[in-house]
Amino acid sequence: MPKTKFKLSAPLPHQQYLHVELNISTSNTQTEIHLPTWRPGRYELGNFAKNIRAFKVFDQENNPLSFQKKSKHCWLVDSANTKELRIQYQYYSAELNAGSTFVDTEQLYMNPVNCLVYTTEQFNNPIQIDFEIPNNWLVASSMELIKNKSFQVNSFDELFDSPVICSPNLVEKTYEVDGYKFHVWFNDLLNIQWDKIIQDFEKFTKKQISDFGEFPVNEFHFLIQTPNYPLYHGVEHLNSTVIALGPKYDVFGSLYSELLGVSSHELYHVWNVKSIRPSNMKPYDFQSENYSKLGYVYEGVTTYMGDLYLLKSGVFSLEEYLKELEKQFQKHFDNHGRFNYSVGDSSFDTWLDGYVKGAPGRKVSIYVEGCLLAFVTDYMIRKACKNKVGIEGAMKQMYYHPEIVKNGYQESTYREILENVSSISFDKLFENYLNGLHSYESILIEALDYFGLELVKKPSPSYSESVLGIKSIYQNGKINIIDIFPGSPADMSGLSIGDEITGINATQLNNNLDKWCRYYDQHGIKLHISRKQQMMIFEMPTLNRSFYQTIKIQSIKEISKNQLKARQAWGCLGER
Numbered sequence: 001m002p003k004t005k006f007k008l009s010a011p012l013p014h015q016q017y018l019h020v021e022l023n024i025s026t027s028n029t030q031t032e033i034h035l036p037t038w039r040p041g042r043y044e045l046g047n048f049a050k051n052i053r054a055f056k057v058f059d060q061e062n063n064p065l066s067f068q069k070k071s072k073h074c075w076l077v078d079s080a081n082t083k084e085l086r087i088q089y090q091y092y093s094a095e096l097n098a099g100s101t102f103v104d105t106e107q108l109y110m111n112p113v114n115c116l117v118y119t120t121e122q123f124n125n126p127i128q129i130d131f132e133i134p135n136n137w138l139v140a141s142s143m144e145l146i147k148n149k150s151f152q153v154n155s156f157d158e159l160f161d162s163p164v165i166c167s168p169n170l171v172e173k174t175y176e177v178d179g180y181k182f183h184v185w186f187n188d189l190l191n192i193q194w195d196k197i198i199q200d201f202e203k204f205t206k207k208q209i210s211d212f213g214e215f216p217v218n219e220f221h222f223l224i225q226t227p228n229y230p231l232y233h234g235v236e237h238l239n240s241t242v243i244a245l246g247p248k249y250d251v252f253g254s255l256y257s258e259l260l261g262v263s264s265h266e267l268y269h270v271w272n273v274k275s276i277r278p279s280n281m282k283p284y285d286f287q288s289e290n291y292s293k294l295g296y297v298y299e300g301v302t303t304y305m306g307d308l309y310l311l312k313s314g315v316f317s318l319e320e321y322l323k324e325l326e327k328q329f330q331k332h333f334d335n336h337g338r339f340n341y342s343v344g345d346s347s348f349d350t351w352l353d354g355y356v357k358g359a360p361g362r363k364v365s366i367y368v369e370g371c372l373l374a375f376v377t378d379y380m381i382r383k384a385c386k387n388k389v390g391i392e393g394a395m396k397q398m399y400y401h402p403e404i405v406k407n408g409y410q411e412s413t414y415r416e417i418l419e420n421v422s423s424i425s426f427d428k429l430f431e432n433y434l435n436g437l438h439s440y441e442s443i444l445i446e447a448l449d450y451f452g453l454e455l456v457k458k459p460s461p462s463y464s465e466s467v468l469g470i471k472s473i474y475q476n477g478k479i480n481i482i483d484i485f486p487g488s489p490a491d492m493s494g495l496s497i498g499d500e501i502t503g504i505n506a507t508q509l510n511n512n513l514d515k516w517c518r519y520y521d522q523h524g525i526k527l528h529i530s531r532k533q534q535m536m537i538f539e540m541p542t543l544n545r546s547f548y549q550t551i552k553i554q555s556i557k558e559i560s561k562n563q564l565k566a567r568q569a570w571g572c573l574g575e576r
Contacts, residue, residue: 001125001126002024002025002122002125003125003126003127003128004022004023004024004025004118004122004125004126004127004128004156005022005023005024005127005128005130006020006021006022006116006127006128006129006130007020007021007022007130007132008020008021008108008110008129008130008131008132009131009132009133010093010103010108010133013103013104013105013108014104014105016092016093016094016102016103016104017053017090017091017092017093017103018090018091018092018093018101018103018108018110018115019088019090020087020088020089020090020091020115020116020117021086021087021088022086022087022116022117023084023085023086023087024084024085024087024118024119024122025083025084025085025121025122026079026082026083026084026085026119026121026122027083027121028079028121029078029079029080030076030077030078030079030080031076031077031079031085031119031121032070032074032075032076032077032119032120033057033067033074033075033076033077033085033087033117033118033119034073034074034117034118034119034120034286034287035048035049035052035073035074035115035116035117036048036073036113036114036160036286036287037073037286037287037288038286038289038290039099039111039113039114039160039235040113040160040161040236040273040281040284041099041235041236041237041269042099042235042355043289043290043292043295043350043351043354044350044351044352044353044354044355045289045351046114047072047073048073048114048115049072049073051091051092051093051115052089052090052091052092053089053090053092054088054089054090055067055075055087055088055089056087056088056089057075057077057085057086057087057088058085058086058087058088059079059081059082059084059085059086060082060083060084060086061082062086065077065078065079065082065085066078073287074287075117087117089117091115093109093110093115096109096225096227096231096244097231097233097244098225098233098234098235098241098242098243098244099111099114099233099235099242100114101114101115106167106168106169106188107165107166107167107169107187107188108131108133108137108165108166108167109163109164109165109166109167109187109225110163110164111163111235111242112159112160112162112163112164113160113161113286116159116160118156122156123155123156123157124155124156124157125155126152126153126154126155127152127153127154127155127156127159128146128150128151128152129143129150129151129152129153129159130149130150131149131150131151131164131166132149133149133166134168136168137166137167137168138166138167138168138170138172139151139164139165139166139170140164140165140166140167140170140172140183140185140187140221140223141162141163141164141165141221141223141240142162142219142220142221142237142238142239142240143159143162143164151164157283157284158238160284160286161237161238161239161274162237162239162240163223163235163237163240163242165185165187165223165225165242167187167188169187169188170185170186170187171185171186171189171192172184172185172186173194173197173198175198175201175202175205177202177205177206177209177215178206178209178215180209180215180217180218180219180220181218181219181220182201182205182219182220182221182222183219183220183221183222184197184198184201184222184224185221185222185223185224186224186226187223187224187225187226188225188226188248189224189226189248189251190248191252192252193252196252197259200260200315201222201263203313203314203315204260204263204264204267204309204310204313204315205267206313207309207312207313208264208267208268208271208309211392211396212271212395212396212399213396215270216238216270216271216274216275217238217239217270219239220239220240220241220267220270221239221240221241222240222241222243222263222266223240223241223242223243224242224243224244224245224259225242225243225244225245225246226244226245226246226248226251227244227246227247227248228246228247228248229246229247230246230247231244231245231246232244232245232255232258232262233245233262234262234263234265234266235266236266236269236270236273236274237274238270238274238275241263241266241267241269243259243262243263243266245258245259245262257316257320257323257324260310260315260316261306261307261310261324262306264306264307264309264310265302265303265306265307266306267306268302268305268306268309269298269302271395271399272297272298272301272302272305272395273298273299273302275399275405276298276395276398276399276404276409277298277408277409278292278294278297278298278408278409278410279407279408279409279410280292280294280408281408282407282408289351291348291351292347292348293344293345293347293348293411293435294344294347294409294410294411294414295343295344295346295347295350295366295370296343296344296347296366296369296370296373296374296434297370297414299366299367299370300343300366300367300368300369300370300371300372300373300374301370301371301374301391301395303328303367303368303370303371303374304370304371304372304374304375304378304391305374305391305392305395307321307324307325308321308378308570308571309571310324311570311571311572312571318555318567318572322453322553322554325375325553326551326552326553328368328371328372329372329444329455329551329553330550330551331365331368332364332368332369332372332440333457333549333551334471334483334548335361335364335365335368336360336361336485336486337361337362337363337364338364338369338437338439338440339361339437340361340362340363340437341362341363341364341437342364342433342434342435342436342437343364343366343369343370343373343433343434344411344434344435345363345435346363346364346365346366346369347366349363350366354366360483360484360497361486369440372440372444373429373433373434373440374391375444375447376429376433376440376443376444376447377391377394377418377426377429378390378391378447378570379446379447379450379451380422380424380426380429380447381393381394381418381421381422382450382566382569382570383450383566384422384423384424385421385422385423387565387566387569387570388569389421390569390570393421394417394418394421397417397420397421398413398414398417401413401417411430415430441455448553449556449563450563450566451563451566451567451570452555452556452559452560452563452564452566452567453553453554453555453556454553454554454555454556455551455552455553456551456552456553456554457549457550457551457552458549458550458552459546459548459549459550460546460547460548460549460550461550462514462548463513463514463517463518463521464513464514464517465547465548466546466547466548466549467489467517467521467546467547468488468489468490468517468525468540468547469484469485469487469488469489469490469491469547469548470483470484470485470488470490470495470501471483471484471548472501472513474511478500479500479501479502479509479511479513480498480499480500480501481495481496481497481498481499481500481501482497483497484496484497485547485548488543488547489540489541489542489543490540492541492543493527493538493539493540493541494538495527495529495538496531498531499529499530499531500529500530500531501513501527501528501529502528502529502530502535503527503528504516504517504520504525504526504527504528505520505523505524505525505526506526506528524539524540524542525539525540526538526539526540527540
């Protein structure tokens with residue numbers, strides 16, 4: 001069986017180009033060379049080919065071969081007179097996140113799915129990857145090491161799921177749970193609190209494995225990038241995850257709960273989406289969109305369970321967990337897209353604009369809405385089963401379901417399993433919420449109450465948010481409107497997202513919008529606006545209600561025995 005061989009290097013790392021050379025067999029007179037158009041974990045087209053320059057193809061005698069672009073991510077090579085192609089190109093690698101490829105003087109970090117080409121003919125054949133890097137650099141990857149700085153995988157599908165960090169600044173610790181080995185890698189981070197992180201990682205890992213009964217792979221790698229600047233990002237893979245979290249000085253400070261949250265989330269993905277996968281994505285089609293309305297399962301359930309397992313394992317107290325749940329509630333109530341687009345439709349449209357804010361009030365987040373509806377689903381199952389099982393039982397059934405293992409699942413499959421586990425109908429949840437536009441508020445309150453919790457909504461402490469209905473950001477010496485509450489004074493007066501607020505009642509603001517608003521509260525407020533270089537004045541009407549609100553989830557004062565029992569079964573360790 002012919003083996004594809006890659007040689008990767010960065011001879012001029014300050015230029016941030018990854019140099020790629022590969023030898024690949026062909027039996028075709030014309031060979032199509034493909035670059036993936038997207039990467040699993042981010043359901044949008046990536047246009048990775050825009051980073052490629054100096055693309056060249058040679059035959060086995062090193063003679064140049066003619067080729068032409070067939071599409072933006074496909075090259076058609078004249079290969080009639082050769083059995084092997086040698087391909088060379090350079091890939092611009094200047095972006096650092098959990099799904100990118102990045103080169104500088106201190107590291108060669110690669111997600112193969114966005115920078116390595118393939119042919120369909122050799123897609124399922126073995127691959128060797130040789131790194132030309134300094135001798136003192138370490139390599140962190142789930143790929144099999146065959147010799148110094150050389151690795152192998154069994155197929156391009158496996159290669160595309162195998163990120164790698166090469167750096168002199170890598171450090172590693174390992175732990176084992178139930179015979180499975182876990183590697184924790186940090187790149188370029190000082191003062192790592194290893195005892196703390198290994199203890200916490202062991203706890204949530206053990207609880208997740210316990211609930212599923214097994215781990216899908218024998219070894220797993222947490223590859224953690226720690227940039228100097230603010231960043232929060234994680235991407236799942238079958239045998240590993242990349243987590244990018246910064247600024248690095250705060251990783252074990254205020255960002256530590258974020259590190260735990262994203263790590264638990266990505267670990268749960270090894271079951272949910274890497275193993276339990278929608279039929280539309282089994283197998284992945286790397287050349288076109290893989291449409292699915294099931295983002296509320298593969299991202300929403302994962303978001304919910306990732307944080308919940310920190311509670312179930314004792315890593316988080318109930319108070320710490322509720323702070324994370326509050327964030328999801330806050331995002332939900334702040335987003336008026338919930339009145340216009342369901343989470344199912346928003347999932348389908350991640351391929352349009354799923355990872356940017358997009359048109360105001362158009363869509364919702366599959367992470368946020370999916371998380372909240374997973375919480376509701378968990379409550380419904382627990383109530384029906386008298387707390388004997390929750391949504392974790394449904395996910396376990398999906399993991400071991402022979403048809404899902406073979407062909408993936410559809411919405412009907414997911415609904416069927418929920419109903420099998422609970423013996424109740426989920427028609428209303430799917431019709432009204434997952435695929436409908438019903439308000440979540442009443443059903444969320446109902447779910448909270450089951451666990452002895454309550455939703456508290458208070459006016460935002462910001463005057464401009466609660467009274468005027470304006471969300472703004474101060475940046476580069478300017479105050480710009482980033483959101484407007486429908487039906488608020490700001491909306492009724494004619495303000496628009498993107499407007500710059502320059503003054504109030506003929507007074508310059510100097511980043512003191514709320515203070516001046518409170519000063520003029522009883523005298524009428526006129527905002528001075530710059531809109532596309534036109535100066536305008538808008539008078540705010542007075543409405544006796546609040547708009548943007550702050551969300552808090554807290555325990556009710558007098559919790560019943562049934563609520564306490566439900567809370568304990570839910571995962572609150574030590575609750576009495």
